[in-house]
Amino acid sequence: MPMNQNAYRxxxxxxxxxxxxxRFEIALDPVTLxxxxxxxxxxxxxTQLAYNQCQCCPLTPQTRLYCPIAVNITDLVEKFKDILSHKNCRVVCETDDRTYSKQTxxxxxxxxxxxxxxATSHCPVMDFLKPMARFHLPFASVEETMVRSTSLFLLGQYFEYKKGRIKQFDFEELEKKYARVQxxxxxxxxRIRSLGNQDADKNAIITLHSISQFLSLEMDFSLATIAHFFERGQDD
Structure with missing residues (x-):
């Protein structure tokens, strides 16, 4: 895909x-994200699609040779193997609007x-997360991620409501989407674990196993942990 000078970086x-x-440079197409x-x-x-293909994947090896997410993490794997042993570092994320940094x-x-x-690798299951990726928040906590995902989902529901496509707002559809994300x-x-018996670079395997920690996170839609932010005090 050709670079676009208006890409979100x-x-x-x-x-x-x-x-x-x-360094990791990520650019998103300004139209498709x-x-x-x-x-x-x-x-x-x-990285081939048929290699431990996801159970819910709507793509077929006949029309798509590679898993879009797997392809996009190959560069990360190659670079990460050289820094795996370094636990303390400064991480900086620069965007067109601001710079984030953290000692972590x-x-x-x-x-x-x-x-x-x-979220942005053009995986059909993950595409609904593109709006949140557009407003990416580096180093987001689980609580921050929950607030952002639910807020942006409801904003999307509002636009669907304005177009007459839905009649009510609820989290049922979002829960279904996140079930597929899981x-x-x-x-x-x-895909990652199966590499253990393959003739692959040892460091790359360690890298992928480390990244897998991120994949074990699940979203909690009870919203109990943030409900108190919206409770009005008795004196209001």
């Missing part, structure tokens, strides 16, 4: 204690990188 830098810098793929063929065998672990920084890749998570975990 997220430039991540992981600055290690020994002075080394590792699909990640502009930085890596090029040949891709490793584990390489893993937290890479989790942010992986999150935006997963199936994608499980599929990617199976």
């Amino acid at each position: 997220f430039d991540y830098r992981i600055e290690l204690e020994d002075g080394q810098h590792t 699909t990640m502009l793929t930085a890596s090029s063929e040949p891709y490793p065998p584990w 672990s390489a893993m937290e920084g890479l989790t942010s990188v992986f999150g935006i890749i997963m 199936l994608v998570n499980e599929g990617l975990l199976a």
Whole structure:
């Protein structure tokens, strides 16, 4: 996919204690919000769509040779293997609007990188997360992610309501979407774990297993942890 000068850009830098810098540049098409793929063929065998394909995947190997998410993390895997042992670092994310930075672990920084890749890789199951990726928040906590995902979903529901496509707002559809996301998570975990018996770079395997920690997260839609923010005091 050709680069677009109006693309939304997220430039991540992981600055290690020994002075080394590792950079991940992510660009999203301004219209489709699909990640502009930085890596090029040949891709490793584990990226093929048929290789431990996700249970809910609507794509077919006859029409799509590679898993879009797997392809987009190959560059991350290659770079990450050189910084895996460095736990303390400074992670910086520059966008067109502002710069974020945090003294943290390489893993937290890479989790942010992986999150935006997963949402924008043109995986049909993950596409509903593209609006949230457009307003990407580096180093987001689980609580922040829950607020952002539910808020943007309800905004999307509002637009659907204005078009007459729905008559009420609720989280049922969002819960169904996240249930499918969990199936994608499980599929990617199976893809990652299966590499253990393959003739693959050991560091790359460790990298993928580390990234899999992000995939084990589940979203809680009870909203109990944030409901108190909206409760009015007795004196109001």
